[in-house]
Amino acid sequence: MSMGMPNSSVTDAARLLQFDREHIWHPYTSIDNPLEVFLVESADGVRLRLQDGRELIDGMASWWSVIHGYNNPELTRTIREQAGRLSHVMFGGLTHLPAIELAKALIDIVPKGLNRVFFCDSGSVAVEVAMKMAIQYFFAQGVTGRNKFLTIRSGYHGDTFHAMSVCDPTTGMHQIYQGVLPQYFFADAPSCRFSDEWREDDIFSFRQLLTQQHRSICAVILEPIVQGAGGMRFYHPEYLRRVRQLCDEFSVLLIADEIATGFGRSGRLFGCDHAGISPDILCLGKALTGGYMTLAAVLATQEVGRVISRGEPGVFMHGPTFMGNPLACSVAVRSIQLLLDSNWQENIARIESGLQRGLEPCRNLPGVHDVRVLGAIGVVELVRPVKMARIQRLFVDNGVWIRPFGRLVYVMPPYVIGDEDLATLTQALCRVVEMELSHEQQL
């Protein structure tokens, strides 16, 4: 098909969308019966501009990543300049300034003790890398049989095989891949909410599993404080402190998956900071490059690095082709500078109160189970799952980009969102949820 025909742009757009529908797989969609997709022409600040001229306020920050907004002049300039110097070079045997600067910047801001940096391509791969590190850590010491993982329910860690194996066993993909996925241990999800009073019994299930199974467990992996795609739950910092203590007690490594929570989203730079703990291994991704490029990083302690390197096989066995890509590293360095140079804590607090105020009207709607806000994350949990195709279109018709899943309608906008746009975003969310719920009642 020819895409450059001198037709009206509407016809062009229709043709492009038809090609897309007939040939392209989108995330979690059917090829035969695809959900509607919208053609984005450009984006600026918090606005997505569609091909047909409509503008949408983005409530998703492209899945947590675009924290400084789209087409940020500083980030765009950085990546342009870097492209003129060095777009890519293999990382085996070679290194470069952007990777070194990024490693420095990360070590400075992450929870203390993490000073060995491994760069990789995406969040899921970072989780694979972290899990391989934990297995190698015990293998290198000649300890056999400590190669299983303990996690908590309602988690999400990515779509590759080992990442899937520690996603929630009910909402994850365990059934489809039965017999292929390794079977690991799942403690109950924390039920004590972020600002509840701490209840001692919340840690029982975790403690019991670790007590019984620790001889076969190399690491605990979890998302600190905010469980993202597995349920958008915010749990109590004391839970995380207990997990850290118990990992120490049983000499099990702690892997913190901060791919969603990293870089200020929850109100602290990292989820672990709410509890004042450091993991042994930390996974970062999503907002790392301000949403400009795919990049992830795994940070480990000196101890983990040393043990892996001193035993057999003496090296850490991983090395992706695009490891430490200079474009991605350079834009990540700039993104971190932008964040640290801003009044980010005050700003996230401003968004937090805007979300609290703006989502409050949802609370009393019949069909709404819960409304919760932490940092720049706002969640409206419904009683029943949404009708995806319908609600998606309603959001677009109401000038916002919000993409719910299941019973969860949630927003985590770019940090640069102004108060007025934030109010427009939450008003549209409430209006559409109300329309959706009343439509359901009529059925």
Ligand SMILES: *Cc1c(COP(=O)(O)O)cnc(C)c1O
């Ligand atoms: C998104 C996410 C991942 C997976 O990252 P990808 O870049 O999509 O592979 C892993 N863990 C958490 C907590 C995430 O939110």
